[in-house]
Amino acid sequence: xIELKSYRDLTVWQxxxxxxxxxxxxxxxxxxxxxxxLSSQIQRAAVSIPANIAEGKGRxxxxxxxxxxxxxxxxLKELETHLMIVGRLGYLNLSSG
Numbered sequence: 001x002i003e004l005k006s007y008r009d010l011t012v013w014q015x016x017x018x019x020x021x022x023x024x025x026x027x028x029x030x031x032x033x034x035x036x037x038l039s040s041q042i043q044r045a046a047v048s049i050p051a052n053i054a055e056g057k058g059r060x061x062x063x064x065x066x067x068x069x070x071x072x073x074x075x076l077k078e079l080e081t082h083l084m085i086v087g088r089l090g091y092l093n094l095s096s097g
Contacts, residue, residue: 007057016050016072023079030091038091042082048075 007013023046027039049072056068086092 007054010053010057013050013053013057016046016053019079020046020050026086026092030086034091038082038086038089042079042086045075045079045082048072049079 004010020043023042027034027042030039052068052072052075056065056072059065059068
């Protein structure tokens with residue numbers, strides 16, 4: 001079993017950090033009219049995921065950790081919804097080639 005010394009050792013934190021970068025890259029392609037709308041909401045929701053995982057891991061009580069993981073999960077669902085809206089609005093061309 002691997003000993004976790006830091007929240008940085010958590011695979012879920014590492015992948016959520018990758019997700020933040022992807023979200024920033026995606027929102028840079030949005031219309032400029034969305035800079036204070038969906039772009040901002042997507043970025044905030046994405047950033048909230050690894051931030052809450054890290055904060056929860058830094059707490060001394062399991063209950064606090066679980067609560068922060070729940071908040072991170074809620075932010076993930078929020079992000080998913082925002083991205084579904086982006087798809088419906090046709091803001092991104094995701095075709096290959």
